[in-house]
Amino acid sequence: MSQEILILGLNPAWQRLFFLDKFTPGEVHRIGKIEEYASGKGINCGLVLHLLGGTPLLMHFLGSEHGPKIFDEISAYGIQQAPVWIKEPTRICTTIVSEGNSTELIEPSPILSEIENDDFLQTINDYWSSTQRVALCGTFPQGFNIEQLNALDFAGKKIYVDAIEGIDSWLEKGVELLKINIKEYCKLLSRLGIPQVMSSPQFWKMTATAVLERLPIKALVVTDEDAPVRAFRLVEKKFQGVQLLPPTVQVNNRIGAGDSFFAGWLYADTMGLDFEQCLIKATAVASARCEVERPCNIKVERVAELEAAIVDAVEKLE
Template sequence: MAQEILILGLNPAWQRLFFLDKFTPGEVHRISKVEEYASGKGINCGRVLQLLGGSALLMHFLGDQNGSHIFDELSACGVQQAPVWIKEPTRICTTIVSAGESTELIEPSPVLTESENDDFLQNLNDYWDSTQRVALCGTFPKGFDVNKINSLDFTGKKIFVDAVEDIDAWLAKGVELLKINMQEYCKLCERMGIPLVMSSPQFWKMSATAVLERLPIKNLVVTDEESPVRAFRLLEGKFQGVQIQPPTVQVKNSVGAGDSFFAGWLYADTQGMSFEDSLVLATAVAAARCETDRPWNLKLERVSELQASLAEAVEKLE
């Protein structure tokens, strides 16, 4: 049986979430509530996708006690995993949430050995041929041999990318979706030598067209916090751009909003949804996620409400 989506979330974290009424750097704080759970871009994406009704296999590097905690928690909630066990411990991410804003403290990622890279490739080969959709989420751990995945055959695959570092070879092979934030988009344009003339009213059309003409990306999406989400593609060689303003919601924790957006677009693809409808659903999923405490949680009825309200909010970019 073919696996619907293979998620490569190679740099997971054990999350510690501190809730404060007010956070002031340099002061002593008494924390009102602490939560701990499995997190990281791949985990967040996989769990939101599962809530939406999607089916995925999550491949990630796990190490020591933190890695065991992650494996056990995801197994208990029914997430399918293909872990690669490593010697160094999985990193801890500490997030301070105060008044709807989040401050993240992220430990360095583990450093992989040559044998651990070999184990990863062997695991990946076990699933690669039977998978149509592959989603790459986030950064690679230190010491990761990116050439091992760059050498894979992408024929017949839909590749979805939520990353910007060390992905040039993947982008050059052709991807279904590249989802990045504004800061990452600027990095990509600078790396490609594309001028960033943001004062121009044609900035988005000029820069996105240049990216799409140079790289075989079918759909390019750029998120920018509370600013409009923008999506671009070349349809029969002609530029098509749309944007949608995220709805105003009561934010409890914004961490993982981008991961949820990515999961929403992945699910939309499995349902055969259009370009515009995929943008609407993904935006609704991301907004609903922000209304809950944990970065992989949401209420499906709220997604439906937001999706309906956003259906007529898509604007064309000329």
Template sequence: MPQEILILGLNPAWQRLFFLDKFTPGEVHRITNVEEYASGKGINCSRVLQNLGGKPLLMHFLGSDHGSRIFDEISGCGIGQAPIWIKEPTRTCTTIACGGEATELIEPSPVLSDFENKDFAQTLGEYWNTAHCVALCGSFPGNFDVECINGLDFTGKRVFVDAIENIDSWLEKGVELLKINMHEYSKLLDRMGIPQVKSSPQFWKMTATAVLERLPIKNLVVTDEESPVRAFRLVEKKFQSATVTPPAVEVQNSVGAGDSFFAGWLYADSMGLEFEECLVKSTAVAVARCEVDKPWMLSLERVAELEETIRESLEQQE
């Protein structure tokens, strides 16, 4: 029986997905295929994790009609929820999928009231003490009281982070995983004052070592679309890295690939897989996600096939 993972996906969205054969800015497009569904990093992660065999419990802010639709949809697929209901509507994310590429139009996040922040703090307190695994996904709504999570006690917790803004306090306490993309990695390096000489062949080793020596992060993973996925850690103060190359596939919709990667790592970790195997499985899950329209439609058989291919590309360095 998999252990329940508390997913803090605090900034969900109602997804509108348009499929076009050709997209040209400034022209009129008649759309023949439109799909709508619950989305956002926490939701995508939870649905993929459930598909893999994990047991997510999703906490998120929900408002107005879109919030109600999200609650009903997530309840209908059997995922446990701890919603915090807010006055402002849940944002809409509109994605135009065309030729394997996606253009995203994301509405502003809702702005929380002081009462809604207090409601969140109370609700989180009801689950925090019994949660052993916690995953933080994505951004926060407007006016979110970051201090209410910065002061949490991590004792006995295994914490995983897929975020970059306002998470320094969590990183300083120590996390199992920080998963970010290349753009976010550059922002983290800037914040930490670590030089970025990307032309240097030692760029990755120098920067990742500096991050891991300053912050108690057990595993650091950096993704970069079709480029190699890189994972780093310190074992007894010795630097280790592992790199895999995602295979080329026919992309249907790449939105949420990073969320699927995160879910893959959470599941692999819960199964007790080693560092390198966590990297292989999570990359396979992310690639399989890109081959289908919606994140939760990925095939477990396809994930297994991709794992074999990705494992062959594995490179390790100490």
């Protein structure tokens, strides 16, 4: 079976990264350093997966001005792409990095036309039948016809999701992994009508069990920056939960840490690693990402060092 992963990162961005010694809202700042590069959840995931040794096929909508630059940059890394070219410009994400903190300013996504939706369907049909693994990353552009995506035949495919909006049909079909952050998890609980008593010591077990009993999700992972990463599953209808506190690292830039975690889990899963090993690998990758300015700067050797440091730190949740 092919280990190639079709990454649907349908809402990419052109990243502008401003580095400041100190950022104070309302004041004039002179920027000491600027970087610009291709970004967005799908691109970040694909880049990191490629660095780890995986084989991503990145599908995304690319618009005028920055679209060609994104395509050329990703091609230069040796990553295969299936672009859908659109009329409106790709959005720009401006990030201010100061003292280890990041402030993001994200433009509205482009609005797709009916013809561009038809182009998407034709393009994805060229790859869908030969793809066994599909990863959905992030939001959809405005005007995206999600119904035509939901109507595809999911039989025999392993589906991984790092998103919260427009994913209900995917979750109902069954996914290998749903990776979301704590805010997105609370939003999911609200949608499912599951009570959120976060002060309860049984909060995680009760809510995760309820989600897993309602939806055919094999692994549910919730991230929360420096707090423990928590992963849940049902094995023979019995709850299993584990948590892992990320290692302490010198934070350079957190943007894309969740995308890097997702890439780490995807890679670990394709390598046949077990549930806890996937969590360890993914956490190490996300931590390594925080240490560097850009996802493409992650060093595989550093990931291995962090894995070794946290391999015995996994805790079971009762």
